[in-house]
Amino acid sequence: MISVSEIGHFALILALGVALFQFVVPLWGAQRGDVAAMRSGISAAVLQLILIAIAFGALMHAYIVSDFSVLNVVENSHSAKPLLYKISGVWGNHEGSMLLWVLILALYGAAVALFGQNLPLELRARVLAIQGSIGLAFLLFIVLTSNPFTRVDPPPIEGNGLNPILQDPALAFHPPFLYSGYVGLSIAFAFAVAALIEGRVDAAWARWVRPWTLVAWMFLTVGIAMGSWWSYYELGWGGYWFWDPVENASLMPWLVATALIHSAVVVEKRNALKIWTVLLSILAFSLSLVGTFLVRSGVLTSVHAFAVDPQRGAFILMILCVFIGGSLSLFAWRAPQLKAGGLFAPVSREGSLVLNNLLLCVASLAVFVGTLYPLALETLTGDKISVGPPYFDLTFGPIILPLLLLVPLGAFLAWKRGDAGLAVRRLWLALVLALLVGVIVFALNVRGPWLAPVGMAVAAWLVFGAIADVAAKVALFKVPLATSWHRLVGLPRSAIGTAVAHAGVGILVAGVIAISLWRVEVIVALKPGESTPVGKYAVTFQGEGPLTGPNYSGRVGTFLLKEGDRELATLHSEKRIFRPSGMPTTEVGLYQTWHGDVYVVMGDETTGGARAMRMYYNPFVNFIWLGAAVMFAGGLLSISDRRYRVGAPKRAASLQAVPAE
Amino acid sequence: MIWIVFAAMTAAVLGALLWPVVRTKPAESVAERAAYDQAVFRDQLAELDRDVARGTIGQAEADAARNEISRRLIAAAQEPGRRRVSGLAWAAIAATLIVPAVALPLYLKAGNPQLADVPHAWRMENAEKNGDMEALIAKVEQHLQTNSDDLQGWQILAPAYRRAMRWDDAVEAYRNIVRLSPPDAANISDYAEAKVMANQGMVPAPVHELFRQALAIDPKLPKARFYDALALKQEGKTDEAKAAFDAFLKDTPADAAWRPMLLAEMQDMSAKPPALDQQTMANASSMSADDQQAMIRSMVDGLDQKLAANPDNLDGWLRLIRARSVLGDTDKAKAAYKKALEQFNGNQDALAQISALGKEMSIE
Known part of the structure; x- marks a missing residue:
């Protein structure tokens, strides 16, 4: 019988070879003006996608059929898990999420290859080559240190199961969106490096790079919002944003990407801010690299986690140094040769966008310092400090407020x-x-x-x-x-x-x-039958019963929600114990209205037959995610603008090239 | 077989990479860079015109913008075209060889082409056919989760767990067997034995009781007799243990499988009296000084009694004499000293050791 997993493994390694080809050949072709070599980059980018998709599909197959001869499946899946979480388990772990990362990278690369006919061949070849180099680095990282296709012989009969806290629909789709954002910034990065190699950044370049940046920004927005929504209703802490380092790691590239989509407008319209925009492109992707790896390497949970697998840690550091250091060196060398662009008065659209950029970058810096300072301090002195919401309220808030007014x-x-x-x-x-x-x-x-x-x-x-x-x-x-x-x-x-x-x-x-x-927070111990007011509502704890799920069991508490004498809803909050890990999770009882949520969490048993309860009335909380969705819709409208659909000129000889509208 | 697939994949990749070289377009057919730039700038002009028509842009602003875009358009037109070549076939072919040159050694190092997939469902289905013990156990386990009263299932699981040394699971399985079958000495003692194994070889009182139950049904059951004797030994009832072991040995055929184990236990018996176990030591260290003294005295008394019943133990006598002297019970020390000398009358070596200790403790 032919092993699907081995075919996936072979496809992954072939993709590595193709990435090397994609890096070297189109770059060399663009330098020589070799049409065939440049065009082969297009084939390579498409092949890269096909091969990585085969590898990803093979891993997903192993998860779906619970093939415990694959170590990754043993460590992160279980035959009794619902199908949705078998699938999301593919990227719910280090190796699989890295594979998802390169899959999305390949997807963007193939998109540039296939839909980039409006790009000059040299530019397209160079952009694809830089994409190839990123793919090469990550495929090497995966194959050498984080191989998802490592096999077990003889295989165990059962797996260890996915972390129960990740068994949630919002979290199943949060990483793909977030990664689409992170990785999408690689296109802006590739465009910036290609522009530095060519020594030219102009209005046309900005027009070409803008839609890609916008797509990345949109996915990043949705990804962050989904993560925040998940932590709101799954963690049961009642909050939506905790200034947690993992959250900050995604906020930093978002802030810089927001700056980038604004500064690219200036380049397109006025041919100004060119050097700055190139720098922002490099910074945005660098921050998304830093973010991905702070999360993936486990540095954030503890400095010492980095040393647990020194090979992985060193590899990650090397990739960061090569791409961030390399691109910044190239920038330092080539940027002075870029021609300066149009002039503008301080009070002008350009001026306001410059201010926008400065504030966003300073805000990002504030988050950066707040996230990495405790880490640096712990590494250097061993002191553990925690930089919490007070720091961010004092720094981030005052920086963002003038921006919002502007x-x-x-x-x-x-x-x-x-x-x-x-x-x-x-x-x-x-x-x-x-x-x-x-x-x-x-x-x-x-x-x-x-x-x-x-x-x-x-x-x-x-x-x-x-x-x-x-x-x-x-x-x-x-x-x-x-x-x-x-x-x-x-x-x-x-x-x-x-x-x-x-x-x-x-x-x-x-x-x-x-x-x-205006949030209302109530922490109270209730016996069955007792009530407590939560804002203008009254919540009655009616009692609790046993609970059995496909791979968990636990207790479910029932609550009656009343406003005055009117019964509004019956809410359920659960405490689940997952098999086989025995790990507990909570499910929040949520009553949603347009003006806010009633949020009920059943806590632990206290003495005397009561249970500790945490209840919140969170006014207008859904406006946060509604706002993110509206921002996404705005991006969608912008991207459908016809200016991004300027067709490719047909032939060199024809100077009557007409933009197809 | 799988290598055919790998070869086909590699060939397809090489073919796709070489396609642009084979189907090479003449270099002239590819539009110049300037043409792309001009397409964008023309579109910007058109957009500007639309904005003017809509009135969303001021006339002065529009004129300035039109000026700028036109200048860009002219600059693009004046840009010299770059020389292009159609490509070198041999270089392209050589370059594609990068792919297998990198992929093959890496796969040979990291891959496992000889391993087949093992989907969970397939493995379960074919468990009997493949004699797959683990899968069989899992199957029966699954069955018992919903039919926990199926005696046969537990009877399959119990010995399997025992072979796999999963003692806690074995206890559970034998417990169910005992629960579901009529009283049976063998079942009860198997259950009790699993408990002993799960308890690192110690026989606690409730488990000893189980073996007694088994013996009440079948007094000759070897396993129950052995563990009964072992329990007596561990409880410090040395005489009874010895008697039980002796009786059991008499009934044991010379070729019985358990004979060596039985002899080993008996050998071990006649050696030293049991040392203090860690729990007792721990208890002692947390006691008051008086309590400690009392505990030590009671232990020394115990040793005295044991030596009275089983006097052929030089080591025991030496320890008793030393302990009595240290505790200040000089009379009892002297008595022990005398008894020891009597006991080892004729054994010069032993007598020398005893009198040396007597001198040391000055109780001669």
Whole structure:
């Protein structure tokens, strides 16, 4: 019988060979102007995807049929696991997640190869070559130190099972999205390095690189939001963001990628900020590399975990040094040769975007310091310190606040030389509405924290500013409504996308401010039949019973949720004990409304037959994820803009090349 | 067989990589860099015109932008084209050989081409056919999870667990056998034996009781007799243990499998009295000084009694004499000294040791 796993293993190793080819041959071809060599990079990129997909499929097959002759399956799966978690178990571990990483890398590479006809052949070849070099490094890492196809002979009869906390639908799909974001930034990186090799960055380059950056940013946004949603309802701590190093590791590249999608606009429109944009492309991917590996190497959970497998640790460090050090050296050498671009006044669209970039990068730096300082300190002195939310509230908050105030203004400034007064005048209605929201919140919340009205006013400012942006573009109420509608349909999708994404930020800010100010937290011990008020609700603990699942058992508590005399819902919170590990998890009882969630967690038994309960009313918490979804939708609108579908010129001889629209 | 698949995969990869070389396009057919740039700049101009038509951009701003884009367009047109070549066939072919040159040695090092897949379901289905013990056990286990009253199932599992030395599982299996079958000496003693094994060879009182139950049903059952004697020995009832062992040995045929083990236990018996076990030591160390003295005295008394019953133990006598002297019980020490001398009358070596100790303790 032919072994699927061995075919997968062989395909993975063939992909390594193809990656080497993809790195060397197109680069050399672009240098010589060798058309065949450059074009072979396209074949290589597609082959790379096919081969890694075969390997990934083979590993997934081993998981689905519970082939315990594969060590990775033994360590992370169990024959009694539900199918969904057998599949998600493929990337719920170190080796498998690295394989997913290179699969997504290959997917992006193949996408550039297949859909990049609008790119000059030299540029496409060089971009694919840089992609190939990244693939080569990671495939070597996988094959030499983290091989998912290591076999066991004779095989054990059962596996150890997937970490129960990962057996959750949101977490099953969180890593693929997050990785699509991380790895998507590799395309921006490859474009930047290719541009440095060619010695040219211009408006056309920016136009080509922008959609890829935008796609990566969108996936990163959704990935982070899914992770936050998962930690909200699975960990049972009632929070949505903990400034945990693993979360920060994904936030840093997101901040820099956000800066990048904005600075690339300046390059495309004004041919300015070119060097800066190249640097941001390098930094964004470097941070996603650092993020991936801080998480994957286990450095974050403990400095000492890094040393557990010195071979892996050293390899990771080497990859980081080669790619970050190499690209920055190339940048230092080549960047001075890039021609400077257009000039602009401080008060202008460009100026506001520069400020946007500075604030985002400083915010990212603040997160970087807060994440890595404790690590460095522990390595150097052995002291363990914890940098928690107070640090981030004090640094991240004040940096981001001016940025949020600036967002609606920037959108109203003209390119090259803007008029701040004019922009404010055109935004007066949004400003008044935002202040009004602030005043209302202040009135409702007299004894509350001072931040409440300010924060809510900022959120409203963002949303109304975005609406004003679109309203101005369609001349709302200045022309008949039908004309406005007609103009809206005719607007470039990217203009609408920008406004939508900015409104999403406002929605998210509203959620964050609301939950940090008005959350109700109740920690209480209840016996069956007893009630406790949670905000305006009353929760009655009705009792608990046994619980049996496919690979777990435990207790389920039943709660009756009432508002006044009205029964709203019956909630269930579970404590599960998973086989075979015996690890406990909690399932939260959640009652969701548009204005907030009631969140019930059944805790441990206390003396006297009572159970410790934690209950929250989280006002507007879903605005956080709604905001992220709206930001994603904004990205989607932008990416569908027709400017990204400029066709390829047909032949060299023809100077009448016409963009296909 | 699998190598045919590998060869086909490699061939397909090489073919795909060489395709652009074989189907090479003439270099001239590939558009110049400038053409791509111009396509973008023309689109920017068109976009600008649309913005002007929509009125979303001011006239001055639009004019400035149009100027800039036009300059880019002109610059792109003036850019010299790069020389291109169609490609060197031999170099491309040589380059594709990178792939197998890297992949084959790596796979030979890391791969296991000789191993087949072992899907869980397939393994379970073919457990009988393949004589796959582990799979068989798992199958029966699965069956018993829902039919825990199936005696036959437990009867298959129990000896399998015993062979695999999974003692805790064996205890559970034998417990079920005892539960599901009429009282039977062999079953009870198998159950008890598994408990002894799970307990590192010690026979605690409740387990000893099980062996007694077995003996009540069948007084001649060898396994029960052996463990009964062993339990007596471990409980310090040396005489009874000795008697039980002797009786058992008498009934044991010369070729019985357990005979060597029995003899080893008996040999071990006549050696030293049991030393203090760790638990007793630990208890002693946490006691008050008075309690400690009391405990030591009671232990020494125990030793005295044992020597009275079993006096042919030089080591024991020496320890008794030393202990009595150290504790300050001079009279008892002298008595022990006298008895020891009587006991070993005629054994010069032993007498010399005893009198030397007497001198040392000055109880002569």
